[in-house]
Amino acid sequence: MGLALGIATDALAYGMVLYIISIGLSVTMGLMRVINLAHGAFAMIGGYLASWGLQSLGLGYGTAILFAVAGAVLIALPLERFLYRRVYGTHDPLPQVLLTIGITFAIIGIANSLFGPTLKPIPLPEIFRGPVDLGFRTVPAHRLVVIAAGAAVALGLWLLVERTDFGIRLRAAVDDARMASALGIRTDVIYAAAFALSVALGALGGVLGAEILPIEPYYALRYMVTFLVVVSVGGAGSIGGALGAALLLGLVDVTAKYLAPEYGEFFFYLAVIAVVAAFPRGLLGRA
């Protein structure tokens, strides 16, 4: 029983980190139809900026997160304007894959030369540190913060998309970009805003998740596959789908690591194949 509850808590925390980072990717892939392999690099930029802010600039934890998110968006927006815009919605995914891998490589190389190959710590404030006894199990306090943040992001996004004017325009642009622009919606502004949102979420996840996915130059490549898998299993563009996929895959991964760590990612990818074969459009994907 203790084991099952332990697995459940760990899985929930891991799933939430996956969710916060992947949902940003899901936005770009669902809306702009770009296979953005550089999303992990944006999450990593967030992590680096937070670490830099905390360690060298003396910022507080909350300020550092804002700094990281804003900084990552500022770095990413020119890329959107000058590079991504050229490959939005292209029929052939290959140029997208190549362009975004190129961006990823360049960011890894630059991060390596600016910050060096070592791990960059993101020290937590005192109250998030150390273990918390939940009665049935001791868990890192940080995990609880991540779970709460994930829930907040899910709720906030849902409100944004379903309840605001921006959300209406966004959904219109997703459903039919040409019709939306005929109705006077400036799709390029919507796209840029959605891209910024996506990068912001990635950077937030990069900072919050750094305890589980530590920040180093190869972060961008190492975990990108996992994020891509979550989005695809959930169905690109679906908030609920990404949440479901992140939690499901988090559960599979953590359970396998508890019971059969020597199999590595075997069961994780087996589950991916099973889910994709059963739901080729993702759990809650659009057609």
Added chain:
Amino acid sequence: MTPRSLLLAAAAAISLLAGPAFADTVKVGVIGPFSGPFGLFGKNFKQGIEAFQAKNGKAVKGHEVEFVYRDLEGVDPAKAKALAQELIVKERVQYLAGAYFTPDALAIATVLDQGKVPFVVLNAATSVITEKSPLIARTSFTMWQNTVPAAQVALEKGVKKVVIAVSDYGPGLDAEAAFKKTFEAGGGQVVDAIRMPIRTTDFGPIMGRVKETGADAVFAFLPSGPPTLAFVKAFIDNGLKAANVKLITTGDVTAENDLPAIGDAALGIISTYHYAVSHDSAANRDFLAAMKGVGAKDGEIVMASVAAYDGARMIYRMIEATDGKQEPQKAIDAIKGFAWESPRGPVSIDPKTRHIRQNVYERVVDKKDGILINREVKTFADQPDTGLSPTP
């Protein structure tokens, strides 16, 4: 461009490609991770060698010694072999050095006899490596060498039930075997042995499993690099430290470059290892000063630089013994039994195994002048590679 300058440029390009061997230069090829996640260790190889050359000059008996570096980011045996081949055939190196990972060292071992090139292993720590060719020597450590004292320490501390957690590859399996054998021989009980895939970064589940077993200590080995930090943090954050479970490791897990990131939570972790940056000796102070002189930064100096520093010393001795000629057997014979004072303490090359004999220290993470260090508390003197010669 005039035809003449074109010709000159072409000649220069060809000579660049052909890599001419000057009679008076002895070339040494160094293969290591100079970029990528383990780039810090490659950098330490390079700086250790440069520090040695800065102190001892760049020539031996009038022969210029030139080190040629080749980047091998991670575990990639096929590329390791190709690089070794290229260094021998194209650069005409007389010696090879380096290898951070065991699989890469094993692949390099296959070309030595044909290429007539001695190979000084600067890190890879599986015992079998030196058995793969009579031309291999090693200045780093082996898992057996550092792990047997760890098991002895565990027994001394009164540990009864232990969980072993190691990375699932050659050195990890060596560490597991060494700990199990020594610990069980001393009357201890191994309640679980977990092999973690080398790419794991989230250790929460492993810690959950450890807790289930009710063990009173964990022995862990992971190769020094990004995952070790996550491992220690998971150990602390999942309440194992608070529950008074002991963490005993080889020093790979408490490498000095990772300690600042772990923070004060690392205080009290016990490890057994052959080198601490804080080791108190004149030789070590000299070494650290030389490292700073070639641009090494505080907090970025790790054991790989000492292995490279001592490796360069061995190569110099081999060049001296052969007077710069390519006589691999004579070169290797010259270092058998070679003894010197290393920054880590007194060391010698075991004539049988060609592996380095050295002190292994029991250390505990402590704070000195506001900096986290591995404070040495006990010395296991003159340890051989217990994996190959089991009776110390």
Added chain:
Amino acid sequence: MAATKMAPRSPIARDRLVTAGGLAAIAAAGAIGLVLFPNDLGFLTRVLATALLVLSLDLVTGYCGVATLGHAALFGGGAYASGMLAAHGGIQDPLVLLAAGLAGGLVTGLVSGLVILRATGLPQLVLSIAVVQLASALANKLSGWTGGSDGLSGISPGPLFGRFAFDLWGQTGYLLGVALLLVVFAALRALVLSPFGLLCRGIREDVIRVGALGARVRPALVAMYGISGAVAGLGGALSAVTTGVVGLDSLSFERSASALVMLVFGGAGSLGGALVGTVVFQVFEHAVSAANPFHWLTLVGLLLIAVVLFLPRGLQALPARLAGLVRRRAAPARGGA
């Protein structure tokens, strides 16, 4: 119309000419490598093995329109089949080992084709990643057979035809690689020009119409995957035989991604483009990383971005683009005449 004026030959004759030209170019490049870079044959042999992988990828990506980031599974399937036969079966004949690689690649290709072709678009891409990661995790777990993370060693092929040994200088391995590439190139040219090859191209262009015409789409694609696997497996076996080791990297996501990068770089949907992309990319990477091993990744990244922006159809389109520029400049003069 201009095309018919400039090339009066029949399409079949022209295709034959292209094939012959390609073979001559490979042979010439092979000879140049042997004569001018006798000290780099080890590296060039690795390029040849990778070229087989990229050609194989071109069959499914360029000709069938299947986006995959998991193609190294097929390469690794061949490498491990050949390596395990040598290390555990004690087989030393290099030709037998190559055949084993071909068979291993064929089987891996059919299996992964059956899995990957269950979906299209993004899910397909993800299935392909899952396949290669699954294969890699399995190879790690079965370390008794595969050597796991330590790599599979103990592969010591005997001399080719009982005479030419695989030595440090690598001439035998290199020439074997060039010969393999010539055979494979000729066979694949015939394949892509055959009715079957045209069917696959049709599927890429418009899968619904081809289906409506009564063609069986999935069996055709799976068959192509099998053939592709055989070619990639041959590349894996060449790598195993000439290097004597097989590591987990041979079926990694990283290798799959870099193969795709090289293919798109050269130009997908053209066998020549695949070869040019592989050679140029690998030589560039080799030169830059030897000159500055510390930060070559940035340069490679910028190069990739430049290709997407300025050469979207890859290097193979470069001559046509240059010709287009020249023609555009020449056009007004002709218009005036």
